[in-house]
Amino acid sequence: MHRKLLAKFGLLVLLFSLASCNDSSTSNLPTSQSETTSLVDETFSRTNPEVFTSLQDTPRSLKAPFTILKADGTFFNQTLEDSSYDNMYLAIRTAGQNSNTRNRLQVQDANFLQIFTFQKASLYFMFDGDSYVGTSSLTDCEAYGETHPDSYSISGTASEYKHLGRVDMPGSVSFDESELETSSGSYNYMFSDSGVTPEGAQNGFSYATCNVRLSEATYKRSEDGTVWNAYIFINLAANIHSDLGLIGTYNSNRNTIDWKMTRNCSSSQHTAGTSSVERDAKFYVYQDMIVTSMDVYNPTSKEYSGADDLHFEAVGLSDGWILNVTNLNTNEVFSFTDRHTDSQGNPLVENGEGKTQYFRALLAASYCPVVASVWNANCGAALRNVTYDHVELTRYIDDNIESYRQDGVQRYEFYPETEVFNHGYAQGADNASFDYGVRHENGTYKSGNTYAKGDKYISFSCYYDDLD
Numbered sequence: 001m002h003r004k005l006l007a008k009f010g011l012l013v014l015l016f017s018l019a020s021c022n023d024s025s026t027s028n029l030p031t032s033q034s035e036t037t038s039l040v041d042e043t044f045s046r047t048n049p050e051v052f053t054s055l056q057d058t059p060r061s062l063k064a065p066f067t068i069l070k071a072d073g074t075f076f077n078q079t080l081e082d083s084s085y086d087n088m089y090l091a092i093r094t095a096g097q098n099s100n101t102r103n104r105l106q107v108q109d110a111n112f113l114q115i116f117t118f119q120k121a122s123l124y125f126m127f128d129g130d131s132y133v134g135t136s137s138l139t140d141c142e143a144y145g146e147t148h149p150d151s152y153s154i155s156g157t158a159s160e161y162k163h164l165g166r167v168d169m170p171g172s173v174s175f176d177e178s179e180l181e182t183s184s185g186s187y188n189y190m191f192s193d194s195g196v197t198p199e200g201a202q203n204g205f206s207y208a209t210c211n212v213r214l215s216e217a218t219y220k221r222s223e224d225g226t227v228w229n230a231y232i233f234i235n236l237a238a239n240i241h242s243d244l245g246l247i248g249t250y251n252s253n254r255n256t257i258d259w260k261m262t263r264n265c266s267s268s269q270h271t272a273g274t275s276s277v278e279r280d281a282k283f284y285v286y287q288d289m290i291v292t293s294m295d296v297y298n299p300t301s302k303e304y305s306g307a308d309d310l311h312f313e314a315v316g317l318s319d320g321w322i323l324n325v326t327n328l329n330t331n332e333v334f335s336f337t338d339r340h341t342d343s344q345g346n347p348l349v350e351n352g353e354g355k356t357q358y359f360r361a362l363l364a365a366s367y368c369p370v371v372a373s374v375w376n377a378n379c380g381a382a383l384r385n386v387t388y389d390h391v392e393l394t395r396y397i398d399d400n401i402e403s404y405r406q407d408g409v410q411r412y413e414f415y416p417e418t419e420v421f422n423h424g425y426a427q428g429a430d431n432a433s434f435d436y437g438v439r440h441e442n443g444t445y446k447s448g449n450t451y452a453k454g455d456k457y458i459s460f461s462c463y464y465d466d467l468d
Contacts, residue, residue, distance in 0.1 A: 047073030049106070049114040052134035055144060059131035063110040066091035071104050071117075090224070092116045092125075093374040096158020116158060124153040124162050129430055138162055149429035152377075159373050164428040169416040169436075172423035185228070185375055186428030187366030188460035192393055192414055193422045195357035204359030205412070205420065206316035206351075206396035207404040208234045211328070213387040213457075214307040215447035219248055219257050219294055220465060221302070223380030227370040230383045230462075231262070234323075235362035236316035238351035240266045242338065243364075244314045244323040247285055248294075248383070255297055257304045261289035261325065261334055269340040269348055289334045291325050302380070309447040316359055317399045318352035328449060356396045360422070361414065363388060365460035377431055382463035387445075389457040393420055415456050433468075435459045 044050045046069055052060075065084040068076035068091055075083040076098070085091040088107075092115070095105040099118035106117035115132045116125050124141050126133040129150040136144075141153040141163045149165040161182040169190065181187070195204030212232060222228040233245025242265035251258045264283045275281035296306035308329040315322040320339035326332070340348035351359070365386040369375035392411040397403040412420040416436055426432040436458035444450050451457070 044112040045073070046108065046112060049073075049108050049112045051114045052132070055126055055134040055136045055140060059128045059133045060113060061131050062088065062113070062115065064088070065110055066115070067108050067110075068095045068098075069106050069108060071106065076105055087224070087376060087378055088115070089374055089376040089378060092154060092158050093371075093376075096374065099157070116154065118158070119156040121155045121157045121159065123156040125156070126151060126153045149426075152428065152430065154374055161374065161428075165430065167426045167429045167433070169421075169424035169434065171417035171421055172425065175423045180427055183372040183375070184366060184368045185464070186377075186426070186431035186462050187368070188364060188424070188426050188432055188434050188462070190363045190414075190416070190424035190434075190458070191422045192361040192420045194360040195395065201357040203356045203396040204238065205361045205393040206236060206238070206356070206359040207394040208236065208312070208314045208361045208363075208392070208414070210234070210312050210363070210388045210391040210414075212310040212312060213389065213445050213447070213449070214259070214292060215305075215309050215445050215449075216385045216387045216459075217294075217307065218301075218303040218305045218382070218384045220304070220380060220382040220463075221250060222376075222464075224376050226376065226379065228367055228379065228381045228464075229370065230365075230367045230381075232259070232365050232386055233262075234312060234314040235364060236314055236321065236359065237362070238316060238359045239355040240268075240350045242266065242321050244321055245312070245364075246291060246325070249285075251293070254293075254295070257294040257307075258290045259292050259294075259307065261286040261291060261323065261336055263321065263323065263336065263338055265321065265338055267320070267338075267340045267348060267350060269342070286334075286336060289336070291334050292327055292329075303382075305446075309445060309449050314361075315401050315404065316351060316396065318349045318356070319347045319399070322401060329447065359396050361393050363391065363414070363458075365462065367462040367464070377428075377464050378466055379464045382461075382465045382467070384461040384463060385459050386461070387457055387459040389451060389455055391415060391456075391458070413456065415458055431464055432460075432462045434461070 064086045066088045067084045077083045091107045095107050099105045104118040108114050126141050128148050145151045145163055145165040149167045151165040153163045155162050192205050195202045230248035233243040235243045242263050244263055246259040247262040248257050248259050262285045270282040272280045274283050278284050292308040294304035294307045297304050308327050311326040313324040322337050324335045342348055367383045391414045393414045394404050394411055426434050439451050439455045441453050
């Protein structure tokens, strides 16, 4: 790539024409006796890359391969082939992991545009989809992201994403953005109100039911060798919280995606992040509870499908949680109860008296990287069209599940713009989206189950396969 820099001096400037600035072009400049012209031709290279020192009005499209170089422009790993990546995210992550203050690695695209160089963590590299925007402070990056939902910024040490653009669901109220997660990939979350409102306080929402039309969903595995976990869950929270739902795992023996019961609970009873001991583990997968499987594989699209539709029932209690998932094809019910006790066996009433007004529900689908730094947004993984209908909430009554199942208990529809909806979003909107609405006519899901004209639904998708 060449850039022609033209400096003109003189009192009289005549009309001139400038030929195209490609590698073989020349410039023909008519001049007068009183005008002199100086033409400087700057050639970008590995040792002299093009550098953006601020956010650009027009982002630059990037071209692979992406090469990791030392500060002086020499190869990070001896040869061009060994130092180059087709995937930008892997190149930046690798450069960050192998850098320090004495060895500041950089990444350039094929046109010698520098898109990362190791430096202070408070300077961020900003991208918009597949294009590079430049470098700036977090404040500038957040301001850019407000109008560019596909944007994201990477810290100057390549240790994390610091900001992800998002699309808010209609009817969302303002919220504390500290809840946003940048290490969890792109995801869809939908939050209810709690029981605390400007008008006063009452019990919040501790009981949630919905149908998960998993027959409509497709799943693609990661292609870069790293672990990504797909989740479908209801999170209930008061003083503590828990993800209550399913994790999608690959079964290599059958070439299927098995959806297993799981929970992720913040109770003080759970003393380990993960453990094979259910009581100890904050995050626990019930390996023997396969609720449904995606057993149809399309080798052309690399998608798995064919799961059954499910019914979720999640309950928040003063001392724990219950999750029941019914397979609507087989009518088999899968359940777990997570009731908490202290070391002496006494109930831990962490959501109890004085806390029940803070109960709220969260509906979610996500596809999360185990790599927590610069996760690979082009890893090939995807979880599309997780569709929910008949989503309803009930306020906390007591710790008896039958209290919520009785006729006459008030149930609230839970979708964007409904009475109990607080806020929701597609976080990292370059790789996540949602769709919600009302059915315009009667119809049938792929499972054979039906829906009726007027039924509401919401669908969540997460994708890292470079497809919308």
